[in-house]
Amino acid sequence: MPKVWNWQLGRGMEYPYDAAFPKRQFAFVFNINRCIACQSCTMACKSTWTFNKGQEHMWWANVETKPYGGYPQFWDMKILKLLDEANPGGQVWNKSNGSTSSPQAGSAQFDGMTIFEAAKKKLTPESARVLGYLPEDHEWNSPNIYEDNPKGIKGKKYELDKEGTELPIHKTWFFYLARICNHCTYPACLAACPRKAIYKRPEDGIVLLDQEQCRGYRKCVEACPYKKTMYRGNTRISEKCIACYPRVEGTDPETKGKPMETRCMAACIGQIRMQGLVKMNTNGTWAEDRYNPLYYLVHVAKVALPLYPQLGTAPNGYYIPPRWVPRPYLHQMFGPGVDAAIERYMNPDRELLAVLQLFRRSNMIIVSYKFQEGPKIYEGTLRGKPVSIYNDTVIAYGKDGEELFRTTIDEPIHERPALHANSI
Numbered sequence: 001m002p003k004v005w006n007w008q009l010g011r012g013m014e015y016p017y018d019a020a021f022p023k024r025q026f027a028f029v030f031n032i033n034r035c036i037a038c039q040s041c042t043m044a045c046k047s048t049w050t051f052n053k054g055q056e057h058m059w060w061a062n063v064e065t066k067p068y069g070g071y072p073q074f075w076d077m078k079i080l081k082l083l084d085e086a087n088p089g090g091q092v093w094n095k096s097n098g099s100t101s102s103p104q105a106g107s108a109q110f111d112g113m114t115i116f117e118a119a120k121k122k123l124t125p126e127s128a129r130v131l132g133y134l135p136e137d138h139e140w141n142s143p144n145i146y147e148d149n150p151k152g153i154k155g156k157k158y159e160l161d162k163e164g165t166e167l168p169i170h171k172t173w174f175f176y177l178a179r180i181c182n183h184c185t186y187p188a189c190l191a192a193c194p195r196k197a198i199y200k201r202p203e204d205g206i207v208l209l210d211q212e213q214c215r216g217y218r219k220c221v222e223a224c225p226y227k228k229t230m231y232r233g234n235t236r237i238s239e240k241c242i243a244c245y246p247r248v249e250g251t252d253p254e255t256k257g258k259p260m261e262t263r264c265m266a267a268c269i270g271q272i273r274m275q276g277l278v279k280m281n282t283n284g285t286w287a288e289d290r291y292n293p294l295y296y297l298v299h300v301a302k303v304a305l306p307l308y309p310q311l312g313t314a315p316n317g318y319y320i321p322p323r324w325v326p327r328p329y330l331h332q333m334f335g336p337g338v339d340a341a342i343e344r345y346m347n348p349d350r351e352l353l354a355v356l357q358l359f360r361r362s363n364m365i366i367v368s369y370k371f372q373e374g375p376k377i378y379e380g381t382l383r384g385k386p387v388s389i390y391n392d393t394v395i396a397y398g399k400d401g402e403e404l405f406r407t408t409i410d411e412p413i414h415e416r417p418a419l420h421a422n423s424i
């Protein structure tokens with residue numbers, strides 16, 4: 001198998017095809033700390049793309065309650081178990097072995113096996129490209145199973161911790177994990193397709209499935225570790241998230257020719273989502289683009305981390321981890337950068353606090369931002385530490401350098417007129 005560079009793992013890895021990277025890559029950051037599981041994103045996607053006969057079980061965008069929820073059920077536990085069986089005890093990050101060949105690799109290297117590497121050990125020859133499994137029909141039946149079910153006390157059924165608790169870590173906990181296709185840099189779905197029906201667009205890295213080419217073998221469903229390709233029984237072909245590409249490319253009439261964020265992003269009530277396009281280097285790392293908010297959150301502030309990077313697909317969805325959850329759980333889900341990311345998120349500097357205000361002030365894709373310092377408006381303590389708040393301004397710019405909006409740290413207060421004081 002050819003060798004490719006995976007900066008999320010801090011090392012090269014095997015992948016069935018030679019590396020080829022788009023000019024710009026569709027990417028997104030979700031701030032888990034803000035998600036309220038309203039499912040507006042889920043329904044925005046469903047009502048746009050998967051409302052037809054035969055698509056009843058299809059939720060390209062979903063929000064599941066961790067640790068127990070999952071769509072399809074237990075998808076992550078199942079693939080992690082398969083990897084562990086292929087490489088018992090070896091699925092570890094080595095902090096002392098951080099690669100220096102890319103500044104984006106971080107300080108740790110993944111020493112375990114990816115789904116591509118483990119496939120050689122585990123699978124039969126005819127499907128040996130990717131380690132995966134095909135969920136059974138019933139596993140797709142309950143997309144929101146275990147919603148709001150917290151982690152209980154081990155060995156005691158229906159019992160939760162009865163003591164009150166405080167940050168940093170809760171004893172009784174759950175969190176909402178919003179998910180869409182990650183439009184991976186090394187897509188497992190693409191690698192596994194014997195028909196070459198799945199391709200990655202060179203202009204924006206969006207991963208699409210050509211329905212004319214697909215014959216419904218479901219190799220992509222088996223291979224995608226995030227289970228974001230889905231089989232449609234009445235057409236006998238597979239389908240997947242298309243990243244609302246007419247909006248991203250600005251060809252949807254609503255966009256008026258400018259790049260616009262996807263439906264699930266635009267619908268987000270909790271303002272947890274930001275999506276955009278990042279410039280790529282020829283080796284698959286992100287080209288430096290200091291004032292692109294996604295670049296800033298992932299590579300400068302380093303508060304947003306990939307979901308299960310150890311799987312090896314180099315997903316382009318990044319998450320600000322939930323700060324109340326026990327760290328071992330988060331380490332296995334987001335890798336070794338968790339502690340530093342949470343520490344920075346809980347004690348943000350002025351620029352990070354400003355960039356966090358960019359989320360969902362507009363549906364247009366933010367290409368760059370400018371940070372402007374303002375006056376001090378508060379001084380006090382937060383969790384025992386001194387804290388000062390400044391009324392800084394952040395300005396968002398679009399594709400042609402036009403100003404999309406500007407906003408301040410201090411949010412304006414709108415008073416409801418007395419006439420309508422009690423109405424909505």
Ligand code: SF4
Pocket residue numbers: 180181182183184186187188189190207223224225226227228229240313
């Ligand atoms: S998340 Fe799955 S379906 Fe999406 S690009 Fe990655 S491997 Fe393919």
Ligand code: SF4
Pocket residue numbers: 034035036037038039040041042063176178267268269270271272273
């Ligand atoms: S719309 Fe936003 S806040 Fe609501 S469930 Fe989706 S990601 Fe969470």
